[in-house]
Amino acid sequence: MKFGGSSLANAGQFKKAGDIVRADKSRRYVVPSAPGKRDGKDDKITDLLYQTYDAAVSGASYKKIYEKIKSRYRGIIDGLNLDLNLESEFDNIEENFLAKSGREYAASRGEYLNGLIMAEYLGFEFIDADRIVYFNDDGSFDAEFTNKEIEEVLSTVEKAVIPGFYGIDHSGRIRTFSRGGSDITGSIIARGINADIYENWTDVSGFLVADPNIVDEPAVIETITYRELRELSYMGASVLHEDAIFPVRKEGIPINIKNTNRPDDRGTMIVESTCKRSPYTITxxxxxxxxxxxxxxxxxxxxxxxxxxxxxxxxxxxxxxxxxxxxxxxxxxxxxxxxxxxxxxxxxxxxxxxxxxxxxxxxxxxxxxxxxxxxxxxxxxxxxxxxxxxxxxxxxxxxxxxxxxxxxxxxxxxxxxxxxxxxxxxxxxxxxxxxx
CATH class of the missing domain: 3.30.2130.10 (VC0802-like)
Known part of the structure; x- marks a missing residue:
């Protein structure tokens, strides 16, 4: 399961995600994004991390922005009534910012911290992505090495939280996928454990036939093939990061796009092939x-x-x-x-x-x-x-x-x-x- 930023924006959303995970014992591996916007005027944590890092390395004042980040996480922890203190983590991140550890490191900390909270909340083991997701030194993703590491590490772990969006290269530097890359991490984990299904939880009840900003309340696509999704994603449809298709497609693992706020909705199934016909001529x-x-x-x-x-x-x-x-x-x-x-x-x-x-x-x-x-x-x-x-x-x-x-x-x-x-x-x- 992967939960997007809007699904984990505050403690209330965390509780919804927790209820969803606990509702089905076969849901064993969870990939969280960094907290997204709570409302239209809010900031995404990843954007605040970029701002903090850029200010820190340039010698500008960064404390106010960084305190805003810490306050968001404290609010989630307090809202979930967790006995969890992240102050040492915040101190370590600040030290690494001042040591100029890189913008990719900075961006990755949103998922890292959310992963710690999610693992504590669910009672799952926390597996840092830098243990199992690998990049080459040129920044390209090392798919086969990663797959072997996931198989080896997770084969002995019954339930785990693995932060999305980032990994590590063979020289030990934190690397990230492009924005929205937690979708890719979820897909990679699904392939590595040979999952029955990859659930991608977001703020819409599946893939829509058309852009809701253009068409009022468009119909939801119940079933779509990887090829159809590739065509639509290429032309701008953006519920799922298009690079998230390939790892699961290789293993024939279906993806289910689901709504955290309406978990009983069927959502959209993304499959290799299907006998099911769309209710409309077009998908x-x-x-x-x-x-x-x-x-x-x-x-x-x-x-x-x-x-x-x-x-x-x-x-x-x-x-x-x-x-x-x-x-x-x-x-x-x-x-x-x-x-x-x-x-x-x-x-x-x-x-x-x-x-x-x-x-x-x-x-x-x-x-x-x-x-x-x-x-x-x-x-x-x-x-x-x-x-x-x-x-x-x-x-x-x-x-x-x-x-x-x-x-x-x-x-x-x-x-x-x-x-x-x-x-x-x-x-x-x-x-x-x-x-x-």
Whole structure:
């Protein structure tokens, strides 16, 4: 089980998490995040730790911020009526901050301290992540060495709390995953112990069909495959850190996204494959703004061997990754992140002319990409037609269409200004019409 920051933000949330763990004896290994925000105006502990460390190493005043961190943890301990004193831990962390132990060390202490509290509260053994989660000295995760250590250490531990987000490299330095990395730790632990299931407890009742900031009260996805989740995560859906998929996928371990505040809700099951059909043709909708299209035209392009390779070489030479590449007989379009591209645009265009000798190169910015994803699309006729019909009815112009050979997704490009309306239109035609 992994509990997110919102699930452990205060003593009240801790109690909910404790009740959930105790409700099922098969819940044996718990991965806590650092305390998150208690309300919209609050700070995340990890952010406060960064601020404290930066102030300490620069010689600025840091005591006030650090006292704020200590007060949060004391409040949790007192609210849980625990006989636990972390003052020596706070002193040790402060000494390491002043000794410039690194920002990764600083960020990791939120999970470390929460892990100590969680272990005391549950009566579980505390296993520090720096005993079993290993990174290479270049900062990359050492998956196989970690897996062996987890198998060896946890094979003799019946119930344990392991802090998320961090580990140690082979030189003894604390290393962290990217923000949200406690999801990854949970997945790694699940793989190492060959778990029956990995429960990821958060503040939503599963993965939603669409962004709730765009669609009012979107439906919950009951079952989603790893591949579908990968497609949606890549396009901006963010309930689970996308790197958390791979360790459990390798072992065929399902992930259950659950709501700490509504533990009886079914949540979303993430699986390798399933016979279960979605109640809708699609599984989910996700998208991002901020792309641009580079449209390359050349008469008889299809007869010129190597033309595409030459054009794409220009992007590679400038270290720009390509998102999509729809093409026609005499034209090809390259979709890239506008922010990444705009400072190098003239360099790239000049390189395209030099390498591929096109008739013209035109650019269009302010494009949003929307992915419509679903395993049910393979067996349902007219899915693409319904997408286009929904957008036409909403008077939204489609700038790009791209469908993979897997028939798992359809990606459409629209203007940034039409993004929200397009998501709502697609949701309405596939989900709202069936709900009604």
């Amino acid at each position: 989910g909708i996700a998208g991002k703004k901020g792309f641009c299209s580079i449209n390359i035209d050349k008469a008889m392009m299809n007869n010129e061997v190597g033309f595409c390779r030459k054009a794409l070489q220009a992007f590679e030479d400038s270290s720009i990754s390509i998102e999509h590449m729809p093409s026609g007989i005499d034209t090809m379009s390259v979709i890239v992140h506008q922010e990444e591209f705009q400072d190098k645009e003239q360099q790239v265009v000049a390189s395209i002319h030099r390498l591929a000798k096109p008739d013209s190169v035109e650019m269009e910015s302010g494009i949003a990409l929307i992915a419509v994803v679903g395993r049910g699309m393979r067996t349902t006729r007219g899915t693409a037609g319904r997408v286009f019909s929904a957008l036409a009815h909403a008077r939204i112009n489609i700038k790009m269409i791209d469908q993979g050979s897997s028939e798992l997704n359809i990606i459409v490009g629209v203007s940034d200004t039409d993004f929200e309306a397009a998501v709502r239109a697609i949701y309405d035609i596939f989900v709202s019409t069936q709900l009604n």
